[in-house]
Amino acid sequence: xxxxxxxxxxxxxxxxxxxxxxxxxxxxxxxxxxxxxxxxxxxxxxxxxxxxxxxxxxxxxxxxxxxxxxxxxxxxxxxxxxxxxxxxxxxxxxxxxxxxxxxxxxxxxxxxxxxxxxxxxxxxxxxxxxxxxxxxxxxxxxxxxxxxxxxxxxxxxxxxxxxxxxxxxxxxxxxxxxxxxxxxxxxxxxxxxxxxxxxxxxxxxxxxxxxxxxxxxxxxxxxxxxxxxxxxxxxxxxxxxxxxxxxxxxxxxxxxxxxxxxxxxxxxxxxxxxxxxxxxxxxxxxxxxxxxxxxxxxxxxxxxxxxxxxxxxxxxxxxxxxxxxxxxxxxxxxxxxxxxxxxxxxxxxxxxxxxxxxxxxxxxxxxxxxxxxxxxxxxxxxxxxxxxxxxxxxxxxxxxxxxxxxxxxxxxxxxxxxxxxxxxxxxxxxxxxxxxxxxxxxxxxxxxxxxxxxxxxxxxxxxxxxxxxxxxxxxxxxxxxxxxxxxxxxxxxxxxxxxxxxxxxxxxxxxxxxxxxxxxxxxxxxxxxxxxxxxxxxxxxxxxxxxxxxxxxxxxxxxxxxxxxxxxxxxxxxxxxxxxx
RNA sequence: GCGCCAGUAGCUCAGUUGGACAGAGCAGCGGCCUUCUAAGCCGUCGGUCGAGGGUUCGAAUCCUUCCUGGCGCGCCA
Numbered sequence: 001x002x003x004x005x006x007x008x009x010x011x012x013x014x015x016x017x018x019x020x021x022x023x024x025x026x027x028x029x030x031x032x033x034x035x036x037x038x039x040x041x042x043x044x045x046x047x048x049x050x051x052x053x054x055x056x057x058x059x060x061x062x063x064x065x066x067x068x069x070x071x072x073x074x075x076x077x078x079x080x081x082x083x084x085x086x087x088x089x090x091x092x093x094x095x096x097x098x099x100x101x102x103x104x105x106x107x108x109x110x111x112x113x114x115x116x117x118x119x120x121x122x123x124x125x126x127x128x129x130x131x132x133x134x135x136x137x138x139x140x141x142x143x144x145x146x147x148x149x150x151x152x153x154x155x156x157x158x159x160x161x162x163x164x165x166x167x168x169x170x171x172x173x174x175x176x177x178x179x180x181x182x183x184x185x186x187x188x189x190x191x192x193x194x195x196x197x198x199x200x201x202x203x204x205x206x207x208x209x210x211x212x213x214x215x216x217x218x219x220x221x222x223x224x225x226x227x228x229x230x231x232x233x234x235x236x237x238x239x240x241x242x243x244x245x246x247x248x249x250x251x252x253x254x255x256x257x258x259x260x261x262x263x264x265x266x267x268x269x270x271x272x273x274x275x276x277x278x279x280x281x282x283x284x285x286x287x288x289x290x291x292x293x294x295x296x297x298x299x300x301x302x303x304x305x306x307x308x309x310x311x312x313x314x315x316x317x318x319x320x321x322x323x324x325x326x327x328x329x330x331x332x333x334x335x336x337x338x339x340x341x342x343x344x345x346x347x348x349x350x351x352x353x354x355x356x357x358x359x360x361x362x363x364x365x366x367x368x369x370x371x372x373x374x375x376x377x378x379x380x381x382x383x384x385x386x387x388x389x390x391x392x393x394x395x396x397x398x399x400x401x402x403x404x405x406x407x408x409x410x411x412x413x414x415x416x417x418x419x420x421x422x423x424x425x426x427x428x429x430x431x432x433x434x435x436x437x438x439x440x441x442x443x444x445x446x447x448x449x450x451x452x453x454x455x456x457x458x459x460x461x462x463x464x465x466x467x468x469x470x471x472x473x474x475x476x477x478x479x480x481x482x483x484x485x486x487x488x489x490x491x492x493x494x495x496x497x498x499x500x501x502x503x504x505x506x507x508x509x510x511x512x513x514x515x516x517x518x519x520x521x522x523x524x525x526x527x528x529x530x531x532x533x534x535x536x537x538x539x540x541x542x543x544x545x546x547x548x549x550x551x552x553x554x555x556x557x558x559x560x561x562x563x564x565x566x567x568x569x570x571x572x573x574x575x576x577x578x579x580x581x
Numbered sequence: 582g583c584g585c586c587a588g589u590a591g592c593u594c595a596g597u598u599g600g601a602c603a604g605a606g607c608a609g610c611g612g613c614c615u616u617c618u619a620a621g622c623c624g625u626c627g628g629u630c631g632a633g634g635g636u637u638c639g640a641a642u643c644c645u646u647c648c649u650g651g652c653g654c655g656c657c658a
Binding site: 087117341581 | 583584585586587592593594595596597598599600601602603604605606607613616617618619620621622623638639651652653654655656657658
């Protein structure tokens with residue numbers, strides 16, 4: 001039985017990660033403590049005969065959406081109702097009576113159809129603030145990844161022209177996913193795959209050569225499918241400056257020279273633009289090197305040995321239909337030349353051989369048709385489907401004040417990533433790319449991204465950080481120093497708003513884990529907006545620095561906890577946390 | 582024709598992996614600057630979660646059929 005259901009695999013967007021069981025994170029630990037308490041109460045109930053099923057199902061603890069439902073809630077009574085043949089509310093009532101005693105809780109109660117709601121004491125929560133100050137930049141770090149090696153391959157744009165806006169979204173997401181995974185304890189390698197072999201670069205070489213001839217005043221016919229962009233002239237000019245005499249060379253040799261020059265030229269360009277975007281790679285992997293080192297041959301031979309291929313009409317085929325693809329795919333053409341698929345298969349096989357346990361590919365959504373064959377390759381080689389995760393990045397619609405910006409691909413005149421960065425700035429650009437989940441299309445409004453107003457979510461969040469810094473400057477002038485002793489400081493926090501902010505801060509590490517394991521950086525964006533919103537609201541209602549010294553110290557401690565988390569989260573997304581705006 | 586992604590408030594989108602009365606921003610309307618940055622805050626209006634059926638204590642979320650939009654179905658990359 002080879003057949004796999006790929007619709008399942010694709011929607012299964014999870015890393016194989018152990019359930020979070022980290023040591024000092026308040027949040028998971030709190031859930032675990034609750035779980036044990038409930039477990040104990042159930043055992044007691046069985047022993048006393050109050051409950052009879054003698055089976056304890058998985059105990060789910062969740063954070064209710066509505067804070068009126070407490071800090072945590074469990075549905076255990078409803079889950080057990082059937083086996084117990086009792087109303088959920090009855091079972092819940094029984095458990096509540098048993099749990100009421102614990103000093104952790106301010107309240108334990110039955111609610112709704114049979115939920116048990118738990119509310120912890122404030123002092124329990126305020127310990128989180130001490131933890132934030134103690135850990136600083138490391139607050140939010142965890143070890144769910146346990147050092148497992150993950151490779152994230154992203155951007156990987158052909159070295160034949162400038163990066164466009166779509167590559168930018170891929171870059172922002174690939175980088176953020178990498179940072180998230182590193183943050184939760186994976187050993188992450190960021191890689192750029194350079195398609196420097198094959199027709200695309202030959203075409204680049206020919207385009208450059210013809211433009212060079214034009215520049216020398218020769219009459220030429222430009223290749224019909226050549227690269228039309230203006231930038232080819234720039235490359236040709238640079239090429240002419242460097243090459244003295246080509247006359248002795250054959251046409252093929254000339255093209256070859258142009259390819260080498262052009263690819264290097266464009267790569268320098270890509271590196272520079274990505275650098276300007278704050279994205280760097282641990283490794284640049286050349287497709288051509290796969291051929292130069294005979295790795296394509298070697299890996300194809302392995303596939304043949306495994307009986308995964310066959311020959312038909314002079315070509316070599318991969319039997320991908322055995323693993324859920326709708327047709328078999330050609331690896332080597334009838335003229336003996338390998339397809340792009342061949343090197344891509346070899347590349348992915350080599351990735352595993354290099355020791356990566358999980359591979360993440362970030363692709364443009366227009367390549368989604370390619371997913372089944374790539375998954376098929378893995379299945380054929382005995383890998384689990386989730387060893388390769390393919391993130392589809394949907395299109396970006398570039399707008400200017402609500403109106404679409406025209407992008408004519410044919411003429412080669414499209415809006416480049418560089419232009420957008422130059423216009424709206426790196427921070428806004430990154431933030432916007434990460435605002436939506438990657439598999440939904442993104443409207444990117446240049447005017448909005450530039451706007452310095454509340455409508456612009458980037459500024460909204462950054463402003464919150466700058467405001468705390470401003471308070472710190474004022475505090476310094478007043479001679480008020482951030483308390484060393486967090487316990488004393490938090491004893492001065494009494495407001496509901498302060499407790500609510502603290503609970504939100506406590507949720508940060510869990511949010512990071514969730515975002516990382518699901519490859520969803522946008523969750524961090526939403527978290528940031530929520531935190532900034534609560535802070536702005538608090539700031540407007542209450543003064544931090546008042547006549548009351550102890551009160552000021554407590555509040556200063558709190559808002560600086562907010563500042564630390566804002567900075568950590570922004571940095572995770574590659575966005576700066578300004579001290580002044 | 583087949584496949585993938587989406588369909589939630591006027592617009593752009595979230596929705597903690599099946600939980601409690603469906604949320605936010607923008608737009609609209611009405612308020613707040615001699616006090617730590619108004620790049621901010623507060624209030625108000627707004628939804629048959631594309632439609633039907635199913636699964637169960639419980640569905641925007643899972644299954645199924647249909648409708649609409651985007652993308653993809655090369656011995657191109």
